[in-house]
Amino acid sequence: MREVAIIGIGQTRVGELWELSLRQLGHDAVIAAMQDAGVERADALYVGNMLSGELAGQEHLATLIADFVGLRGIEAAKIEAACASGAAAVRMGYLAVASGLLDVVIAAGVEKMTDTPPDETTAGLALAADQEYEVAEGATFLALNAMLMQRYMHEYGVPHRAFAPFPINAHRNARTNPNAMFHMEITVEKYEKAPVVAPPINILDSSPICDGAAAVVMVPWERAQEFGGRGQRIVRIAASASATDTLAVHDRRDPLFLEAAHLSCHRAYAQAGLSPADIDLFELHDAFSIMSVLSLEACGFAPRGRGVDLGGSGAIALDGKLPLTTMGGLKARGHPVGATGVYQIVELVQQLRGEAGPNQVANAHIGMAQNIGGSGATVITHILIGEE
């Protein structure tokens, strides 16, 4: 295989972007990434998206965006793996460049969730769960995560407020990310008084419904210098790994252990020749607070039942031992589902280039991103290294 480098990144702001259509969002992110990379053409565009068919009546999305950005003729495909669609698109681009068959591949994530009434969007999100064995019984995504959180609190004797540091950290970091949806800080008091959505999950445990798009340009590592760009540091994809679990949570061997996250990140560690101690920052999938904690435990950053302690210890802050959600994460940057995995990669690149502004993690050299589809059913992990 050929080593793969990311030479360009682009993103739109995240929020309720009623003035921007689905194709316009995709356009803006792709064009920004191409300009950042200094490329005027590409061989392929892979688009991560979950809900365009359900919410916008539009499939065939990658071909539509390829044409709309002026790349008519290139290869295009949409990649869907629920909320992990974004990272799945990046992974397909990585495989395509690694194969030696394609030289310039753009992976984008695009999602538009706010043009439909919230109940329609919520019903759309449930397409990620098992239709026959979960959704038909009335389970929503929120309900499934609420049961996981409840079980965690019961099993390990953890109070709800122990989760507070995760959304507080995310909101603190989002304040200075111009692309984030939310720019207000929150406190433990606010967290404890936040309206409950599905007990024990409250509104500040939950990432928002929103619109957004992000994109990266990938090329063979040995040819990265050929392209234009702005002279920015090149970032190498040191590992890319995907794994799955049962779609239905009740079918898992142990619902509190994210097997797919464990498999996925350990495949990534093996590919990169690294261990959890080597990771300088971690963009994890904080769709709900409980997911952050389960992800940290599955990835070897904390023993089981102790993932919450990392929040309390201060380790997850920008100047901590393992900074998390450094640009706001799903909770505060926002979670436009099929785009989220690409935002995570874009933000890692910002950090590894030293371009994260007030959010810069000092000496960021090795970053990890983990994108989760469903309640842990598809998990994709990337490890990126900023090269000198």
Next chain:
Amino acid sequence: MREVAIIGIGQTRVGELWELSLRQLGHDAVIAAMQDAGVERADALYVGNMLSGELAGQEHLATLIADFVGLRGIEAAKIEAACASGAAAVRMGYLAVASGLLDVVIAAGVEKMTDTPPDETTAGLALAADQEYEVAEGATFLALNAMLMQRYMHEYGVPHRAFAPFPINAHRNARTNPNAMFHMEITVEKYEKAPVVAPPINILDSSPICDGAAAVVMVPWERAQEFGGRGQRIVRIAASASATDTLAVHDRRDPLFLEAAHLSCHRAYAQAGLSPADIDLFELHDAFSIMSVLSLEACGFAPRGRGVDLGGSGAIALDGKLPLTTMGGLKARGHPVGATGVYQIVELVQQLRGEAGPNQVANAHIGMAQNIGGSGATVITHILIGEE
């Protein structure tokens, strides 16, 4: 890159399969392909599907099927490119194996279209067209193809009956394909009297709405002998190429020339070092009769305006110069949209192995399959070679 071989194929019959669920269809095809290949595990499953979200309320389909077939833990992703989703999944599997990163990859295509009322299914198919610039104006897929056919007849002075040989050939071949949806022959008289659906397209110009699933197992060419199988001939993927055009037909430079088909097959010819004269049989995308003709012209088998003549000349029969739709094609084997591209590959492998039974093309050595998404917007071409 590594060369890629297909060592296993599987398919369900095509039809109104009300007794088989979406996941069961996927299961049956994948298990059949794994048994045929003699493999008990895989690294990844890529599933081509267009309409599971819209018609079954189920996204995240690849992960669901991976679990349901007993492959929990492996990588999985759904690939969507409208009616070209099946070939897009095969192409992703090809890239993954070619990269050297994955060794055993299954590409499946699955579609279930008959559990919903026909008008819902038809509306679902329109998701492949441009929602804002075509569908919002009332265009359906059928209407777009009808306009293309009308324009072709006008431009080249071709009567409607000149298209008859294509569906007649498809139905003749389907008779002896046990997996085909239709097993009745049709005649020129029946064709000329068939009910018109959207003038000039009649019911015998149109492929049916149906259910079905197909799968292939891909491995590195140099390791193909390691796996079990039944001692059948190994088939090599000599070329895989994808190209796009505008989604909206009215945006094309020339609606009667399928630019994406031209780009896609010429990329494939270049990769394989072959020309149209080398192709022993061609599984083309006969969703409508007009698409067969436009595909033949774009791929260099006939000059523009003369593609219809190939039908009249007898060249497209099993014993002709360029056998088409040898197992019945989309018209008569059936067109379960996201699965179709995989059926085409499966049927090519049957031919190149010499396992096509009464449908066997003599001396079949090099086969081409072309899968088209939308009215020519995404086109994926594969060339397969049966090795001694």
